[in-house]
Amino acid sequence: MSRGERIFSRGVERGKPFEIEVDGKKIVAYEGETIGAALLAAGRRTLRFTNKLEQPRGLYCGIGLCQECRMTVDGIPNTQACQTLATPGCRIETQKSFKNREA
Numbered sequence: 189m190s191r192g193e194r195i196f197s198r199g200v201e202r203g204k205p206f207e208i209e210v211d212g213k214k215i216v217a218y219e220g221e222t223i224g225a226a227l228l229a230a231g232r233r234t235l236r237f238t239n240k241l242e243q244p245r246g247l248y249c250g251i252g253l254c255q256e257c258r259m260t261v262d263g264i265p266n267t268q269a270c271q272t273l274a275t276p277g278c279r280i281e282t283q284k285s286f287k288n289r290e291a
């Protein structure tokens with residue numbers, strides 16, 4: 189059992205489990221969870237890297253305000269992981285910097 193599992197599993201009732209793919213690796217998410225919550229529960233803290241210094245960023249506000257949780261989800265860049273529900277088979281990629289959607 190990882191540290192993340194211990195912290196986030198006590199007293200929590202989760203929905204039906206399914207797999208999502210994060211940077212080519214499968215992890216388990218549960219119905220009703222955001223991508224950010226699923227990644228945090230799996231022990232994953234880094235969701236993107238800053239443009240200039242390539243510093244790691246992760247969940248910060250958790251309510252859609254700070255933009256620190258932007259990831260590429262099913263090919264769509266700048267998706268807020270804290271505001272987007274995980275869906276079975278969704279493909280998520282760690283993002284470097286802000287991506288122009290037309291690029």
Ligand code: FES
Pocket residue numbers: 246247248249250251252253254255256257258268269270271
């Ligand atoms: S964590 Fe702040 S917008 Fe997602």
